[in-house]
Amino acid sequence: MSKSLPSRAENYSEWYNELVKRADLAENSAVRGCMIIKPYGYSIWEKMQRALDDMFKETGHVNAYFPLLIPKSFLSKEASHVEGFAKECAVVTHYRLKNDPNGHGVIVDPDAKLEEELIIRPTSETVIWSTYKNWVQSYRDLPILMNQWANVMRWEMRTRLFLRTAEFLWQEGHTAHATKEEAVEETEQMLNIYSEFAETFMAMPVIKGRKTANERFAGAEDTYCIEAMMQDGKALQAGTSHFLGQNFAKAFDVKFLNKANQQEFVWGTSWGVSTRLMGALIMAHSDDQGLVLPPKLAPIQVVIVPIYKGEEQLNNIKFKIDPLVSALKKRGISVKFDISENQSPGFKFAEYELKGVPIRLAIGNRDIENGTIELARRDTRVKTSLPFDGIEQVIVDTLEDIQISIYQKALDFRAANTFEVNTWDEFLVKIEEGGFLSAHWDGSPETEEKIKELTKATIRCIPLDSQEEAGKCILTGNPSKQRVIFARAY
Structure with missing residues (x-):
């Protein structure tokens, strides 16, 4: 999918x-x-x-x-x-x-x-x-x-x-x-x-x-x-x-x-x-594989996919997993134990990746013998085999880490795509590359409209935390007291 x-x-x-x-x-x-x-x-x-x-x-x-x-x-x-x-x-x-x-x-x-x-x-x-x-x-x-x-x-x-x-x-x-x-x-x-x-x-x-x-x-x-x-x-x-x-x-x-x-x-x-x-x-x-949802807003925060052959192996997995599901739910974590038989484990992996479920656990008969379980993070797509003992706390900690990591990634992306521009030629180049442009504007509605007409960029806001800074408007050269944020927008 x-x-x-x-x-x-x-x-x-x-x-x-x-x-x-x-x-x-x-x-x-x-x-x-x-x-x-x-x-x-x-x-x-x-x-x-x-x-x-x-x-x-x-x-x-x-x-x-x-x-x-x-x-x-x-x-x-x-x-x-x-x-x-x-x-x-x-x-x-x-x-x-x-x-x-x-x-x-x-x-x-x-x-x-x-x-x-x-x-x-x-x-x-x-x-x-x-x-x-x-x-x-x-x-x-x-x-x-x-x-x-x-x-x-x-x-x-x-x-x-x-x-x-x-x-x-x-x-x-x-x-x-x-x-x-x-x-x-x-x-x-x-x-x-x-x-x-x-x-x-x-x-x-x-x-x-x-x-x-x-x-x-x-x-x-x-x-x-x-x-x-x-x-x-x-x-x-x-x-x-x-x-x-x-x-x-x-x-x-x-x-x-x-x-x-x-x-x-x-x-x-x-x-x-x-x-x-x-x-x-x-x-x-989100990425090319599907949704990436922050855990605090994900309808399903943890999905558990069993890998088994026959009812006996499934029952062994259930015996191991059911107490974990109950413990996670008591901690306010939404968890789905997917024992449906109409889809293969591989299909389920792709489906839950597409839907952005933050954590996917996979467990089979060999994992039970080894006392392990596989944990896959949706944000990094990294899979790790972990000891089953203590997995409940690992899940709680990982959800918190995913929430923080997703925010930091978005913050880093914004920082890398925010540019200070000081001339009209520089503005024209940067606006085609995308991102936020911090630039001087003379405060005139006519200048604002002209910039929009020429570049399809609008003044997104006058940042509340911006300091007064004397400069010249990128289009007119008229005096400006502070920078504003320009961007193309939805």
Whole structure:
């Protein structure tokens, strides 16, 4: 199975598309641009969801749910918001079908036209802030710290599984605060949570930064982001956190009585990550043999494949392995003991390699006689024969080491493909090679757009940890105060 995958070097895009399908993560649906997330893929998303949800709740956030359909008039209330999403909106115009009188199935009933069209949510700021108006009267009602796990729809013309689909799953946090300082602190806190999740669970190093005005979320005063590098040198925006200021509060007249007994508009934030993280996980770590999954997100962390002839040998292996399986499960490790008879051990090895299972154990009759077991690491593909006694702790330690090693490999790759450039000619050469380019920019939206037009590279972020450094813009030669990160991106 894995041998027939295209290689990353030959065709990175085809490698990705084929891997998503052959590893049973997702497939295209009958609806253009929408995907079916298969059980194996969804189990990875569930692990992501569970980890993030715990992190949100530890910081005081609670989950809620808001409608899928939004009145069209709501999107008209915040000018930059509607401008940002208008071209991606799917619109519901009728509420009933009827049989075609000509006998051609069903048709839309022309008499069932809605008085006001409804938008399938591309994001939920409008419907949520219209609700907050009913919830907030006094500073005592604040802050509101809410999140929802939901699906959204943005009518994308060019789609790719997980990375860009018309419908996708995500979480969207929406908070309301009494002060600007609180809202800014919330925006930064959630960015840090996303960064911690990406690096600790996904083993994916990220750069934290701010977006330029051109790249800012429609309706926000400031957008923070985490940017990751994929193995083809392209950037992928892995999460965003937005300081909304009072924009949506003003649009929906959400005011509160402050401690000085004065009416004031509420301050807001929104933040989200989506199933795009699945695409990031695949492209950050996987190889030409298939998925490479960090243990913390792997649906199966350890698979045990018995090699035997006849029921007696299988029973001997079971007698040895069953206590190990129980011990590993007690330690919170997901383990599969694959005794299915419809596939050969070699086929199973290839299948679990393709699916990125971090540790594969193989044991046969000779191993039992010798008191050994074979352990294969998915990240390095190294196989080692080890004493069976003490293997439980070896597995625990190896899983931890794989998690760390995968992160370090990705970090080293990013370091080796991040370049400081100081001239336009140097920029043109390096951008074709791929990677992150740290370069000066004069702060002008026109210059940013011109660079994008000429090279297809965008400013991924203004790094939060960057220091002021006097320089000259790579394109215009105008003064610049600091470097920004350019890259081509997904």
